[in-house]
């Protein structure tokens with residue numbers, strides 16, 4: 001079976017969004033973009049519409065949507081706000097909705113897509129961290145697939161194969177580059193500057209995820225993401241540092257065999273796999289040349305110096321509202337660090353303080369999770385304002 005998938009792309013102007021356009025250019029027989037959405041990047045969105053000729057767009061920001069409307073004219077349907085995104089996510093002709101919005105704004109559009117019977121491909125790890133249980137339950141109920149775009153989870157998805165019995169799996173092993181401070185002595189982490197944290201050794205990504213990679217919160221979020229995507233207990237989710245970012249993750253089976261997925265560190269690989277799954281198709285991406293790979297290294301993460309992994313394990317094991325609190329406090333902390341209002345270690349200190357203050361609801365409804373998210377943001381901001 002081969003088909004040309006009609007794809008809605010939410011978050012088209014970001015790093016994952018622009019890589020998705022590249023994939024669409026590379027495999028035009030298999031993929032057609034039919035709708036694009038962003039927050040407020042009008043110029044970028046308008047030029048993407050000119051290229052892709054999509055008939056539907058949405059901008060979260062109303063003013064930006066008005067500007068886009070003036071520039072694009074009546075041949076394109078333009079929506080705004082959450083409703084605008086939800087309409088795109090439920091377009092009758094769509095086969096798949098890609099969620100590549102930074103943060104949690106993609107949660108309701110993702111749930112709306114699922115309710116409309118669309119497969120979703122998720123880059124926005126924050127929504128799975130926050131509400132992974134609800135998203136996976138909804139997907140099961142409506143019989144739709146949730147394809148991971150995050151390279152680690154995409155790798156695990158590939159290693160697990162469809163319908164692999166989970167009882168045969170003993171561990172999911174997420175690889176981490178270790179970030180730019182992998183070798184920095186613990187007593188120098190307090191001096192880390194924003195510019196240093198924004199220099200990722202192996203991946204080119206948006207600013208928020210780049211800072212998360214430096215603190216290792218990115219890997220912490222991915223541990224919780226894996227827990228929900230693959231319905232695996234946190235005790236079976238491990239992390240290993242692999243500075244070259246060539247092995248994207250591994251699955252260990254009960255017989256001791258380990259399967260890994262390898263490729264260059266280019267998000268076009270996992271994006272294409274999510275779009276063409278369950279098939280594989282040829283593309284113009286550069287394959288790995290083993291003879292040119294100098295070496296592949298692995299080492300244990302520095303959990304004591306980078307507490308993000310410990311905090312994420314605690315949040316993932318406890319479940320309920322705690323992962324949403326970790327995620328929201330981290331978003332506020334990263335924002336404060338980017339505005340030079342918080343030190344680098346201040347990021348995990350703030351997250352830990354807000355998590356300790358939270359009374360977790362373990363069997364939480366989606367509303368309670370959203371309330372916990374809002375509570376964590378307000379509490380983090382008050383702590384920042386009070387300088388604690």
Ligand SMILES: NC(=O)c1ccc[n+]([C@@H]2O[C@H](COP(=O)([O-])OP(=O)(O)OC[C@H]3O[C@@H](n4cnc5c(N)ncnc54)[C@H](OP(=O)(O)O)[C@@H]3O)[C@@H](O)[C@H]2O)c1
Pocket residue numbers: 010011012013014015016017037038039040041042059060100101102103105123124125126149150151203204205206207208209267
């Ligand atoms: N970059 C990577 O390599 C990578 C790898 C794995 C996973 N991820 C995950 O993918 C997601 C996107 O990351 P990124 O690096 O691509 O981020 P990014 O470069 O910062 O782009 C974010 C995108 O989201 C859009 N956006 C933000 N708020 C929105 C809203 N309320 N409504 C609609 N659109 C909104 C932005 O639009 P504007 O341009 O208008 O602001 C932009 O298109 C994140 O969850 C990240 O963790 C990224």
